[in-house]
Amino acid sequence: MPHPYSPSPIHDVIIAGAGPVGLLLACELCLQGVAVLVLERATDPHTPLKALPFGLRGLTVPSIEALHRRGLLDELLAIQAAEAADKTAAAAHWLQQPRRPAGHFAGIQFYQDDVDNTRWPYHLPGPAGNGIAVTMQALETVLTHRAVTLGVAIRRGAGVAGFSATDDGVTVHAGNETFHASWLVGCDGGRSTVRKAGGFEFAGTDAEFTGYSIEAELADPHALQPGRHHTANGMYTYAQPGTIALVDFDSGACHRSQPVTLAHAQAVLRRVSGTSVTLTALKLAATWTDRARQAKAYRHGRVLLAGDAAHIHSPLGGQGLNLGLGDAMNLGWKLAAAVRGDAPPGLLDSYHAERHPVGAQVLDWSRAQVALMRPDPGARALAAVMRELIATRDGATYCAERISAVTLRHDLGGDYPLIGRSMPDFEFADGTRAGTLLRNGRGLLLDFSANTSLPVLAARWGERIDHVARVPEDALGLQALLVRPDGVVAWVDTSPDQPQDLAAAITRWFGEGA
Known part of the structure; x- marks a missing residue:
């Protein structure tokens, strides 16, 4: 409410x-x-x-x-x-593949079975895994x-x-x-x-390419090879019968500068793919760039x-x-x-x-990623090195970590590595999860220790934070956490002794208490 x-x-x-x-x-x-x-x-x-x-x-x-x-x-x-x-x-x-994709870097695919999820100890299994589309x-x-x-x-x-x-x-x-x-x-x-x-x-930085998203009819749907392809003039991805994404390194010259006509789309596709593919109808076309x-x-x-x-x-x-x-x-x-x-x-x-x-x-x-996609020998050589690295368990895990943002941490100060990270989605004995405790958009003081001082302290901010004393299946060695309304951990207690600096942490994020 x-x-x-x-x-x-x-x-x-x-x-x-x-x-x-x-x-x-x-x-x-x-x-x-x-x-x-x-x-x-x-x-x-x-x-x-x-x-x-x-x-x-x-x-x-x-x-x-x-x-x-x-x-x-x-x-x-x-x-x-x-x-x-x-x-x-x-x-x-074009995401239907024999192995489950975990993402890509500059078009270089890596797969979920190469990713080591055990390297993220504060990310507990949740209701949707590490990513959904x-x-x-x-x-x-x-x-x-x-x-x-x-x-x-x-x-x-x-x-x-x-x-x-x-x-x-x-x-x-x-x-x-x-x-x-x-x-x-x-x-x-x-x-x-x-x-x-x-x-x-x-x-x-300004654009290096114009990207195209195209839905078209091809005279021969087999004229292009399905999948993602790097070429001498850019990159294209194709899924039959007519879904095409392509990148043309033209410094963004064609983005919103002119309507994407059938003739224009065909000319760009032929140049980038290096084929004589023929488009017979253009159902949908949009452009984008890498301007950053x-x-x-x-x-x-x-x-x-x-x-x-x-x-x-x-x-x-x-x-x-x-x-x-x-x-x-x-x-x-x-x-x-x-x-x-x-x-x-x-x-x-x-x-x-x-x-x-x-x-x-x-x-x-x-x-x-753009640097690896450039159609020049240096970029191709570097991309080959990256492809070998990404195919390793360490490489795939690193890319998955960056793309999924699973270890994202804001700098809130404090030495404990969980401060500034997302609250782990602790599971309790009845099957409920800690994430549901944030439904009302309030702060949360999650107490695993039954420390009698915590509810008394939390009551001073009763309009802004909820105190919940429950013990999860895996507490990750923690006694208590202060969680902001956005789910970011602002304070932790790892000792069964009297928690230190909790009042200061609450005041920092929620103002003065009653």
Whole structure:
């Protein structure tokens, strides 16, 4: 249930963009009792690019855990199962292989049976393993339903055109209407109006290629070899009868510069594939690039950025969506505390401090893949070395760790290695899991020690954290944990003695107690 907070007559927060990041952030805020308005430019949320095959996205461990902790994962898995049952749609994508893929680096595939999961001691087996693949359409359906259920107002066909901000609030212009809010968050994509109008510096590197996602009819469906192929002019991936993704190293010259016609798509495909393949019909075509840029600041006063509005890069490895969902989880509870007026000093600024380094790392991961994909002898030689390394158990495990973000750690200070990481999903004797204890969006003091001082201390912050005393099947040698609303561990106790510095840790993240 939402927290007992009474919003002001104007909106507390306006979110620009009703994609997955904007919707998840809206859910997080509304869960905390904040009045949210989402403004979305598109009138219809459904497009072919959000469905199979091109709408398929891999969810990393932090994204899966976030959905599980908010009670959204089961619904998403049900939709995923229904989509998978459609054999026509399932056959359209190229992930069906004899061995279960665990991901790829610059098109170099590695497999789940090569990954050593025992190297991640704080990641306990969970309800969806180390990764699942879902469509953008399915994810947005689940998040929209939850947002509406919580009371989020969503206005479609009302894209943000501009805004003015003061120290006290923001006035937003969308179409012929004007809206007022205490805060504005730009979740409006790589060409973000909020970012541009807000004067955020967007630094990085320019494109080296134009990528194409194409659904076409081929005169001969066997003219191309199925699978992923590096060529003298780029790379292409093909799944029969006509699903094609390709990369043309043209410095991004054809991205959004001209319509992708049948003739253009055929010419690029012939050049990259080195074949005389003939396209007889073009059903769907979209372009993308490897341009990699990041806002130098995620906040200017009352205006913040999240998702692609804060960082863009190539879709190689499927990191962009997950990076944005992580932004939303990190920001939601912190911004809600700022709205309520009970945020401790520096809490909202910790959003940039924690998430900017994560974004920078993902951008470099994307750039490294592009460097291996260049159609030149040096890149091909380096790719051959990487292919041998990735085929080893150590190499596959390293890549899986980076792509799944299973060991993601924010720098919160403290020496214990679990601080700053995601809370392990402890399983209790009755089969329930610790992740379900975060459904209400509150902080959590998880107590395995039956220390009588902990509930007394937790009671001082009774409006903001829950104290739960239960012993899991495997406590990983821990006595107690303080967990933030986003599931990040902020404090641990490994000794049965009186816990030290717990009050300071709670005050740091949840403000002064009663």
